[in-house]
Amino acid sequence: MGSIARTSLSCVVTGGGPAGMVLGLLLARSGVEVAVLEKYPDFLRDFRGDTVHASTLGLLDQLGLGERFARLPQQRERRLLMRFDDGAVTEDFTRLPGRHQHIALVPQWDFLNLLAEAASATPSFHLAQNAEVTDLITTAGRVSGVRYLDKDTGETHRLHAPLVVAADGRHSTVRRLLGLRPRAATAPHDCLYVRVPRAEGDPDGTMLRFSSSGGLIMINRGDYWQAALLIGKGTADAARADDAAWVRRTIARLAPYTEDRMAALDPRDIAALQIRIDRLDRWWAPGALLIGDAAHAMSPIAGVGINLAIQDAVATARILLPALRRGHVTDRDLARVQRRRQWPTVLTQLAQRRAQESFVAAGINAGDTGGAPLRIPQPLRTLRHWRGFPHLFGRLVAFGLRPERLTGPLEPLSHA
Structure with a gap:
């Protein structure tokens, strides 16, 4: 279905990827009327990111979805080896705190379908697929909703809301309509x-x-x-x-x-x-917030993209829920989300860039013989001999620099 019967809600989320679906689920379970607009008719895009880390697995447990997720077809990894020409570096997840001593590689369409089914069980959640945002509605200089095309019928609809959250990826339509340009790093x-x-x-x-x-x-x-x-x-x-x-x-x-x-x-x-790393200087405009790849495109290195975007969604729901319940989200509220999520994003992107420079770029060679053997880069070459390093490395990958949990007003939402 490419349209929503309502013409006004408390929040509109553009983009039905992991960040958008998690945010929609969290807000709906909090009683907020929320719509997620997904421009494709389904979630079946091949080659989307699919590495689900322990931070996200713990969140699914809190939401009562852990067992359902565990039944999805997936590959579980308790250790990962990064193999170079002169040896290997291990990411070890066997000593992670909590219930999950592994990461899961699961087709993203299965994961998104699970989230959509769980969210749709809540009356305040609305999902429109094949619904493409074409313009923003503004009132007195603030974003106050969206216009979107129902690609099933060819009709254009208006949807009013005091908050529009753009979770529509690295080619974000909302970002373009706002005139925001990300700062790109070399990939x-x-x-x-x-x-x-x-x-x-x-x-x-x-x-x-x-x-x-x-x-x-x-x-x-x-x-x-x-x-x-x-x-x-x-x-x-x-x-x-x-x-x-x-x-x-x-x-x-x-x-x-x-x-x-x-x-x-x-x-x-x-x-x-096309691999890109970029980041907006400001993730918001009056009445609108950008999260996930719409605010900061990540490299596939370490598979952190999905998990960082979901952490953005959790922080957004927790910080903005009181304002959404009041019916008015201030610029100060939106800035708080960026302050919460900006530094882990900056440091993660910095680590990805260093990895690119130290061994990814060096390993790309379109010839058949390659160059000199690609050695394990420093400081990994030294740190790997420290007995605790594989576990520390695994923990950093599995939880990120600032994992988010459901606390405060979202805490009662851990029911199935």
């Missing part, structure tokens, strides 16, 4: 996503391989591997040229167990993703 690489059939005898776990001849991440999807091959910035067309010969050779070199399946690889099934 030396893009990514090709390739489906590779799994075969008997293949390893079970996720593989992270960084080499002088390229970088490759292999995620076990049951009957196939979702392979993410790192390539030089803007080189996707060149990498796919000549019937994707370079792609075939590079994947076979970095994951030798796949060599016998490379001949069957269909170049039409190779999807390209």
Whole structure:
């Protein structure tokens, strides 16, 4: 359904990704009338991020959704090895506090469907799919709602609300309509996503391989591997040229167990993703707030994107709920959300940029022989010999720098 019967609510969320769906669920369970507008008819986009960390798993437990999430098809990892040409660095999750000593790799469409089903059980939640925001409504200089197109019927609708939250990703329509421009950092690489059939005898776990001849991440999807091959910035067309010969050779070199399946690889099934890291100086305008990738696009490094966006959503719900119940959200309220979430975002992006510079960029080479062996970068080369480092490294990845929990007015919402 691409439209909502109501013409006014307390909050409109644009974008039905993890941040938008979690925020909609939290607000609806708090009694706030909220609508989520998703411009696609479903959640079935292949190659979306799917790494769900312990911070998010704990949140699902608080919401009474932990058992339902556990039944989704997923790959659980208690340890991850980042393999270089001269050795490996371990992320160890086996000593994490709480119930979850692992991270989960789950198709994002399954995760979003779970959130949508849970939220739809609450009368104050409204979801419109195939509903594309086309303009903002303003009143006395403040955003006071949106205009959106119901792509099922071709009709345009108006939806009024004292708060519009943009969770519509790195190509945010709301951000563009507000005239906000993010500050971009250099990203030396893009990514090709390739489906590779799994075969008997293949390893079970996720593989992270960084080499002088390229970088490759292999995620076990049951009957196939979702392979993410790192390539030089803007080189996707060149990498796919000549019937994707370079792609075939590079994947076979970095994951030798796949060599016998490379001949069957269909170049039409190779999807390209442009990697970017950027951040808005200001995440809000009067009546509007931007969270997740709309406010700060993250690199796929360490799979933190989903979890950081969800933490934004939790902080947004907790901080803004009193104002939403009053029916008026001030600029000061919106600024509080940014102050809460800005520094973990800045530091996480800084760490991602350092990783890019130290081993991702060095591992991208479109030739067949590569350069000198890619060694484990400092300071990881030294720290990995400290016995507690794998657990500390795992904890930083699994929880982030500032994990958010349901506290204060949201605490009663942990029912199923």
